[in-house]
Amino acid sequence: MAVGRAPAAATLMSTVRSWAITIEIAMNSEISRIRRHYTLLLLFFVNAVSLIDRQIMGVLVEPIQREFGVSNTAMGLLTGVAFAFVYCIVALPFGRYADRANRRNFIGWSCGVWSLMTLLCGLATQYWHLAIARIGVAAGESGSGASSISIITDLYPPTARARAMSLYMLGAPIGAVIGLGVGARIAFEHGWRAAFIWMAIPGIMFALLIRLTGVEPRRGVQDPGAEPGAQTAAGARVKNATQKTDEPLAVVLRDAFRSRPFMGIVLAGTLLSFSGYAYSIWGTAFLMRTHGVSLKDAGLLMGLVGGVGAIFGSLFSGWLCDRLAQRDSRWQLGVPIIGMLIALPMAIGYALYPAGHPWLIGGVVVPRMIVFVLGLSVFSVWWLAPTYAAIAQIVPAHRRATMVATYNFGILAIGAGLGPLAVGVLSDVLTPVAGGHATGLALAASACGYLLGALVLISVVGGYARSINATPAYVLSH
Numbered sequence: 001m002a003v004g005r006a007p008a009a010a011t012l013m014s015t016v017r018s019w020a021i022t023i024e025i026a027m028n029s030e031i032s033r034i035r036r037h038y039t040l041l042l043l044f045f046v047n048a049v050s051l052i053d054r055q056i057m058g059v060l061v062e063p064i065q066r067e068f069g070v071s072n073t074a075m076g077l078l079t080g081v082a083f084a085f086v087y088c089i090v091a092l093p094f095g096r097y098a099d100r101a102n103r104r105n106f107i108g109w110s111c112g113v114w115s116l117m118t119l120l121c122g123l124a125t126q127y128w129h130l131a132i133a134r135i136g137v138a139a140g141e142s143g144s145g146a147s148s149i150s151i152i153t154d155l156y157p158p159t160a161r162a163r164a165m166s167l168y169m170l171g172a173p174i175g176a177v178i179g180l181g182v183g184a185r186i187a188f189e190h191g192w193r194a195a196f197i198w199m200a201i202p203g204i205m206f207a208l209l210i211r212l213t214g215v216e217p218r219r220g221v222q223d224p225g226a227e228p229g230a231q232t233a234a235g236a237r238v239k240n241a242t243q244k245t246d247e248p249l250a251v252v253l254r255d256a257f258r259s260r261p262f263m264g265i266v267l268a269g270t271l272l273s274f275s276g277y278a279y280s281i282w283g284t285a286f287l288m289r290t291h292g293v294s295l296k297d298a299g300l301l302m303g304l305v306g307g308v309g310a311i312f313g314s315l316f317s318g319w320l321c322d323r324l325a326q327r328d329s330r331w332q333l334g335v336p337i338i339g340m341l342i343a344l345p346m347a348i349g350y351a352l353y354p355a356g357h358p359w360l361i362g363g364v365v366v367p368r369m370i371v372f373v374l375g376l377s378v379f380s381v382w383w384l385a386p387t388y389a390a391i392a393q394i395v396p397a398h399r400r401a402t403m404v405a406t407y408n409f410g411i412l413a414i415g416a417g418l419g420p421l422a423v424g425v426l427s428d429v430l431t432p433v434a435g436g437h438a439t440g441l442a443l444a445a446s447a448c449g450y451l452l453g454a455l456v457l458i459s460v461v462g463g464y465a466r467s468i469n470a471t472p473a474y475v476l477s478h
Contacts, residue, residue, distance in 0.1 A: 035215045036155040036156065036215065036217070038213075038214075038215075039104075039151065039155060039214050039215040040152065040155060040164060040167060040168060042206065042209055042210045042213070042214050043107070043148045043151065043152065043168055043171075043210070043214075044167060044168050044170060044171050044174075045171065045202075045206045045209075046107060046111050046144060046148065046171070046203075046206050046207075046210055047144075047145075047148065047168055047169070047171025047172065047175070048170075048171035048172075048174045048175040048178070049111065049115065049171075049175065049202050049203040049206055050111075050114070050141050050144060050145070050171070050175065050203075051171055051172045051174075051175025051179065052175040052178050052179040052183070052199050052202070052203075053114055053115065053118040053137055053141070053179075053199060053200070053203060054083070054137065054141065054175075054179075055175060055179045055280060055281075056118075056179040056183045056195060056196065056199055057078070057079045057134075057281065058079075058179070058280055058281045058282075058283065058284050058285075058302070059179070059183050059184040059187060059195075059284045059295065059298070059299040059302075060183070060187055060192045060195060060196075061075050061079070061281070061282075061284070061285045062284075062285055062288060062295060063187060063191070063192045063295070064078075064130070064192055067192075068126070068127040068130075070127055071424075071428060072424040072425075072427050072428045073421070073424050073425050073428055074127070074424075075424055076420050076421035076422075076423065076424025076425060077131075077421060077424075078127075078130065078131055078134060079281050079420045079421075081417050081418075081421050082131050082134050082135055082138070083134055083135070083137070083138040083412070083416065083417065084138070084412060084413040084414065084416060084417025084418075085135070085138075085413075085417070086135045086138040086139050086142070087138045087139075087141070087142045087408075087409070087412050087413045087417075088409065088413040088417075090139055090142045090143070091142040091146070091405045091408055091409050091412070091413065092249060092253075092402065092405050092406060092409060093249065094106075094110075094142050094143040094146070094405060095146040095147075095401045095402040095403075095404065095405025095406070095408075096249045096252070096401070096402045096405075098143070098146055098147040098150060098401035098402075098405075099150070099398055099399060099400070099401045099402050102216050103147040103148075103150055103151050103216060103401065104147075104151065104210060104211065104214040104215065104216040105211055105216075106143055106147050107143070107144050107147050107148060107151075107210050107211075107214075108207050108208070108210045108211025108212075108214075109143070109207070109211070110140050110141065110142075110143030110144045110147075110207075111140070111144060111203055111206060111207035111210065112140075112203070112204060112207035112208075113136070113139065113140035113143075114136070114137045114138075114139070114140025114141045114144075114203065115140075115200045115201075115202075115203025115204045115207060116136075116200065116204070117133050117134075117136030117137045117139075117140055118133075118137055118196055118199060118200040118203065119196065119197055119200035120133040120136065121133040121134060121137070121193075121196040122192075122193040122194065122195070122196030122197035122200070123193070123197075124193075142405075142408075142412075145404065145405075145408050146400075146401040146402070146404040146405035146408055147401055148168065149165070149168075149388055149392070149400070149401070149404045150219075150397075150400045150401040150404060151215075151216070151217060152164050152165055152168055153222065153392040153397070153400055154217040154218065154219055154220065154221055154222055154397065155215070155217055155222065156222060157222045158222070158389075158392070158393060159322060159326060160322060161322075161389040161392055162317075162318045162319075162321040162322045162325070162332075162385050162386050162389040163318040163319055163322050163385075164318075165318060165384075165385040165388050165389050166314045166315055166317060166318025166319070166321075166384075166385035167314075167315070167318070168385075169314050169318075169381065169384045169385050169388075170310075170311055170314050170315070172310065172314075172381070172384070173306070173307040173308075173309075173310030173311045173314065173377070173381070174307065174311070177303040177304060177306075177307030177308075178199075178303070179199065179303070181299055181300050181302075181303030181304055181307075182199075182303075183195045183199060183299065184284070184295055184296055184298065184299020184300065184303070185296060185299065185300070186198055187295065187299075188294075188295055188296040188299075219397040219398060220396070220397030220398070247398075247399075249402065252399055252402050252403075253402075253406065256403060256406055259394065259467070260460060260463050261394060261460045261463045261464040261467050262391065262394060262395070262403070264456055264457065264459060264460030264463070264464075265333070265387050265390060265391060265407065265457070265460070265464075266406060266407050266409075266410045267410065267453075267456050268336075268383070268387070268453040268454075268456040268457045268460075269383070269387055269407055269410050269411045269415070269453070270410035270411060270414045270415045270453075271415065271449040271450075271452045271453035271456065272336075272340060272380075272383050272415070272449055272450060272453040273410070273411040273412070273414075273415025273416055273419065273449075274414075274415040274416075274418060274419040274422075274446065274449040275347065275380075275419065275446050275447050275448070275449030275450050275453075276380055276415070276419070276449075277415060277416040277419040277420055278419035278420055278422065278423045278443060278446035278449075279347065279350070279376065279380075279443060279446070279447075280306075281419070281420040281423075282420065282423050282424075282427075282439060282442075282443060283302050283306070283373070283443075284298045284299055284302050285439065286351070286439045286440060286443060287301065287302065287367065289436055289439055290355055290436055290437065290439060290440050291355045291358070291367040291369070292355070292365070293365055293367065294365075297364050297365055300364065301364070301366065301370060301373070302373070305370055305373050305374050305377065306373055306374075306376075306377040307377070308374075308377075309373075309374045309375070309376075309377030309378040310377045310378070310380075310381050312378055313339075313377065313378035313379060313380070313381045313382060314381045314384065314385060317335055317336075317339060317381065317382040317384075317385060317386060318385045318386070320335055321335045321385065321386040321389065328465075329393075329464070329465045329468045330461050330462070330464070330465045332386055332389065332390040332393070332464065332468075333386070333387070333390060333457045333460070333461045333464055334461065335382055335386050336382050336383035336386050336387055336454075336457055337454045337457050337458055337461070338382065339379045339380070339381075339382020339383060340379070340380075340382070340383060340450045340451070340453055340454040340457075341450075341451075341454050342375075342379040343375075343376055343379040343380040343382075343450045344447060344450040344451050344454075346372050346375035346376040346379060346380075347372075347376050347380070347443075347444070347447035347450060348444050348447055349369065349372035349375075350369055350372035350373055350376050350443070351440045351441070351443035351444035351447065352440060352441075352444050353367075353368065353369035353372060355367065380450070383453070383457075387407075388404065388407070390464065391403055391404060391407060393468055394464070394467050394468065415449075419446060419449070422442075422445075422446060423439070423442040423443060423446055424442075426438075426441075426442035426445060426446075427439045427441075427442040430442060
């Protein structure tokens with residue numbers, strides 16, 4: 001009897017395991033259908049809060065500089081290098097941690113930390129107090145972006161990732177609208193410290209929401225061959241995506257540096273963010289100095305015009321990229337190339353258009369160069385969502401947060417760190433010669449990043465397409 005029961009018990013256990021796998025796949029499928037959009041929405045809000053807390057410095061440069069009596073270079077250090085230095089130190093280890101841990105929980109904790117640090121910015125009484133608090137903001141934000149991109153790649157299939165990421169990236173312009181527009185209004189009426197304190201509150205709220213109600217999807221579940229309906233393939237792919245989570249960071253980075261397409265995308269993103277952050281940080285001060293716009297109106301114009309343009313540009317570029325890349329994978333980088341080549345003349349016109357003869361719209365003084373601000377905001381974001389989606393195509397699931405952190409290292413630590421600093425330094429150097437036009441000339445010089453970034457993408461677009469066709473989604477795996 002005992003011999004007869006053994007095969008029956010084995011059969012029963014095999015059946016139970018099969019049912020368990022089926023139920024697990026079905027639950028993942030339900031999460032994908034019902035809650036993935038909710039999780040994407042939460043990630044969108046977290047991204048918006050991140051940009052609010054990061055970009056609010058753009059409208060507060062003038063009042064902070066007046067109160068503390070520091071130079072343009074010092075403000076460039078505060079808005080760029082101080083943020084970037086800490087981001088350099090912690091971004092990659094945090095990315096590797098996110099590839100091993102619960103990404104949703106990590107995002108919640110990170111958002112809570114940087115929101116509290118933003119609140120502390122509003123309590124600063126000296127320049128170095130503010131610098132330390134901004135370093136805390138950088139440390140917190142470095143744990144969110146890579147984890148969010150990694151989650152999105154596991155919520156949506158490759159054919160929809162650029163659109164999903166473009167929706168996530170909308171947090172940037174929405175954050176700009178709130179940070180620049182609302183932040184400027186609060187600073188105008190209640191002082192710059194109140195702007196920091198009020199902008200910290202939404203971050204604390206969304207930190208709790210993502211931690212308590214967000215979804216943590218299985219890694220690699222949306223990759224080709226791992227669709228929920230294909231039980232054996234899904235199980236094999238999930239195992240493949242998780243079996244190497246103990247890889248040392250040095251090994252992952254070594255493989256990344258050997259990939260010419262990946263390193264080309266990183267270099268291009270670094271150059272493009274150099275120009276983008278230079279304009280976003282110094283744009284409001286430029287309107288005030290060169291075109292005589294008040295702090296309140298400058299923040300409103302930069303937030304509203306720039307934000308609306310970036311929203312349209314982000315949505316359209318994501319849709320266009322997904323549509324064209326289905327025909328030819330080279331369009332994954334081709335769309336950013338086109339956007340940057342159009343953004344370049346817009347950026348130069350923005351910086352060099354002469355002051356005078358503004359429009360008066362609803363009691364707001366609107367310089368005529370605002371047309372170039374709108375054009376730049378539309379096309380300067382065409383590289384964001386498509387390049388993140390491109391990285392997801394050539395990186396395996398168990399390395400995506402680390403690779404996105406590497407990409408963000410270039411974008412934020414180098415591009416965002418040096419862009420505002422370069423404009424501040426060059427503006428100080430040119431002021432004795434150019435006077436009030438110094439900031440505009442410095443901004444125009446920083447626009448070279450758009451051209452150089454486009455050229456770098458052109459140089460690797462062929463290699464990227466060959467990588468996709470050769471080994472989809474596993475180019476950087478062993």
